[in-house]
Amino acid sequence: MTTMHHDDSFDLTTVRDEAGDPRIGIVGALDWDTADDLTRTASACLGADPAPRRLSLDCARLTLCDSLGLASLLMIQRRAAEVGTLLRLLNRPPSLQRILEITGTSDVLAANGAETGELTPPEPDRATTGAPLPPPQT
């Protein structure tokens, strides 16, 4: 019988992409212990003068993202918007995609930046299109 061993290592690598903009590779779990690291690293990239045109987070080797991990991504998105940088979440694993969809953040944290957000367009407000209340019983 084999048991699954979770690799606890967490690592962030910042490289320049072909356009010279920062690209942070995330390896491991983004959670209580590690979320602050990512916020700091990304904030350092966004704090450059001038701010980069875009910032990419490569999630190909992201193993888990909990609520604090998501809070970190939202904080990075907020800071990116403040300095006019386009934030991209590349290579999102299905588990991350699912969290973004449940929490309604997939259009803000889009694969190709907030402007396009082609993966999950905002859903229509069903409150106006939903089934009408059944008539009261008497």
Add this chain to the structure above:
Amino acid sequence: MSSVGASWMRAPYPALVVDAAGAVVEANTRAAVLFPRATRGAWLEDVAPRWLTEAHRRAVADGTDSLGHVGGEHGEWSLEAYPTTGSDGHVVWWLVDDTDRLLAERALRSEQERTAFLADASSRLLASLNTERCMEVTVELAAEYLADAAVLVAPATGKRHPLATGTGGRVTHHSLRIDPAMVPGLAEALQGFPPVPSRWIDPAALPGWAVPEGFAGPVGSVVVTPLPGHGVSAGALILLRRSDQAVFDASEEVFARVFAARAGAALSAARLYGEQTGITATLMAELLPPALRQVHGVEFAGGYRASKDSERVGGDFYDVHPGAGTDQETLAVLGDVCGKGLEAAVLTGKIRNTLHALLPLAGDHGHLLRLLNGALLTSRHTRFATLVLASVRRRGSATHLRLTSAGHPAPLIVRNDGTVELADTSGTLIGALPEVRSSTTHLTLRPGETCLLYTDGVTEAHGGPLGDTMFGESRLRAALAECAGMPAEAVVERVQMLVSQWLDDNRHDDIAVMAITAARTAHLTAVDGHTAGRYTA
């Protein structure tokens, strides 16, 4: 007689020549200093210590080779004596003054004992985070190793000072209104100032409370030393010795301070921990989920299992706000706050209070969520909450629900035939983004049907045969299919039981579930002519 030369007289080590009968033949200059009366012809036993006289007798009888060397005290000196055989049966005693070495060895031994004591004291002091126990250990150790009795005066809580006194292995606690100025140096020590020298304190002037009951005999000497805490004083320690014991010397006073520094750190940690657990307990009491009940023909049942990391106040919550009358909607909320600990607890409290205040606006979930989001947004962080709102009203046998998810797993509906449906609602999490959107779904429950609200602690529970599989939504749906027609309490218990079994002993996040069930046997709870017979299914 010149068995030795003039240079021998000036040798740097004492040497003594003694004949076989035990009479001194000659002593060199150094030996003359040690034994001033050892002149030629004097009997060794009259001028030298007994151990040397006896060693000489054995050296004469058995030969110097078999004797080796001997050692002993002589006045304030400690000496080693090496015999060699001289001419005419004389024995030459070569003496080495090892007083300094002995003193150094003694000092080393005492240092080693102190180090061992401090190591032992540290481990005993740090073994407990209970303030009283920590005071006890401090007093016990001090009374056992440093003094005949010890009194620990903790900083005043209100107008009284907690005291721990110990002597003869017994420790007692008191809480007394005392005037620290009665003991010289105590008021200063309680403020963290350095201790006053022991010789300045008059033992006879000590107040009664400073001498523990059962202290045998008058107090001979006193040391008052501060217990330094983390930034603030953790109290002061009074050490007492009986008058028949040696008074505290300077090195003992210094050592008492070293011990007090460790005791102070331990006490301070215990006190901080006590304050922290007090705060956590207060918050927990405020955040505990409410007991749920039947409201206007609808059963509400909730279950909450906090994460095993018990020091962390949980992030899951639920509430039910009953409608004012049978024709008013009841609002149920179940949510999950990002993170753990006090920050999560504070955010949870804020959400629950804000929602309570926004109850009159619950007619439009989207509007309510936008207001809540605005109230929670802060520039400092992006900690967020996800939640589900359920507005419930029963009309006759039909229970109408408006359900809205704000970034939360959608509720599941259990129909009477065992089918399980996913509520068609979704939305944005609350508290992190400037704009939120949501979609509300409307549905109807027949008597016996249930809507289950849950947090992801249920679906993300890691367990199973190998302990590494998530419980998942499909297992939850399968479990719910078997709950068709059950009362709300039973559904909650069933789900909790299955998740507990799945988890076994694995670590888990907070787990919260709430069942909203249309009651099967609704009785008339209000009869006002309009509503008569409304609940008969």
